[in-house]
Amino acid sequence: MASLNRILIIKLGSIGDVVHTLPALAALKKSYPEAAIDWLVEKKSSIILQKNPLIRQIIEVDTQRWRKSLLSFEVLRQIKTSLSRMRDNRYDVALDFQGLWKSAAFGYFSGAKQVVGFDKEALREPGCRIFYDNKILPSADAVHVIEIYNELARSLGAETNGYRFDLNVSEEDDAYIASQLASRHMADFIILNPGGGWATKNWDPTNYSRLHLRIRKKTGWPSIITWGPGEEALVEQVFRDCGTDPPVAFPTTIPQFVSLVRRAKLFIGGDTGPLHLAAACQTPVVGIFGPTHPSRNGPFSPADLVVSHPVPCGPCYKRTCEIYDRQCL
Numbered sequence: 654m655a656s657l658n659r660i661l662i663i664k665l666g667s668i669g670d671v672v673h674t675l676p677a678l679a680a681l682k683k684s685y686p687e688a689a690i691d692w693l694v695e696k697k698s699s700i701i702l703q704k705n706p707l708i709r710q711i712i713e714v715d716t717q718r719w720r721k722s723l724l725s726f727e728v729l730r731q732i733k734t735s736l737s738r739m740r741d742n743r744y745d746v747a748l749d750f751q752g753l754w755k756s757a758a759f760g761y762f763s764g765a766k767q768v769v770g771f772d773k774e775a776l777r778e779p780g781c782r783i784f785y786d787n788k789i790l791p792s793a794d795a796v797h798v799i800e801i802y803n804e805l806a807r808s809l810g811a812e813t814n815g816y817r818f819d820l821n822v823s824e825e826d827d828a829y830i831a832s833q834l835a836s837r838h839m840a841d842f843i844i845l846n847p848g849g850g851w852a853t854k855n856w857d858p859t860n861y862s863r864l865h866l867r868i869r870k871k872t873g874w875p876s877i878i879t880w881g882p883g884e885e886a887l888v889e890q891v892f893r894d895c896g897t898d899p900p901v902a903f904p905t906t907i908p909q910f911v912s913l914v915r916r917a918k919l920f921i922g923g924d925t926g927p928l929h930l931a932a933a934c935q936t937p938v939v940g941i942f943g944p945t946h947p948s949r950n951g952p953f954s955p956a957d958l959v960v961s962h963p964v965p966c967g968p969c970y971k972r973t974c975e976i977y978d979r980q981c982l
Contacts, residue, residue: 668926846922
């Protein structure tokens, strides 16, 4: 393929979505080391890309907030600013890893010379392919979402041998985690993460309480419980169920969590951003999967363990359970 000097990656979504796209970014930068690579991402997930040496600039959007007041002057100004920033860069190619109407439209209006995305069978919103100049259908061997994303990079001639995850943590964040652990005299520990983003992904918090107490009794290792916005009630339930021997808890930002999980003996949790960060950091993982497919979304190391309960209606990828009351968990 002709030399690519300016590349736009479009991956808006959640922390896990962004993490799963990092190997494709690394492959593109390795194959086109002189290329300037920018990333269009939702504001809530951009923190995982900060200080990434492979990215020239991060362009943030806030589509969830924009939808609530789409016709307001301020929102229209922000949309115009984001589009102008993209168009000013005169991209050679825009790669839409998201596969939604909104992401494909961003690619089209970015002014890139060509927009590349997935073909119909690999899209959540198949109609959005009308915005693509080139459509890629992943091979049957590409099962895990990381491999599917890598196929988009390979369509530009990138070599995708191995997975590279650039997750950068500042000295200040490392020092914060070190001090939290030192003040509690913690060396060996596990992480429990009861939240899952969707209610249908959440294993009963009582089970995490039992797991904490059992591991504590058998190994002596303490548990650190982690959580995200809106998941405080799950943590409180775990604490109530554990009685006088609860897990350790202290707040962390995403970069601080990366520093923490790199030091952990084990991570246990559902299909959510922290699990994917743990897998990217090569921390041993036990993934608890319900409505999503572990072969597509789960940890990718052969040493990791996935726990799931197959049911006739799964994997459904639904945020509400209408049939079995989450029997998959």
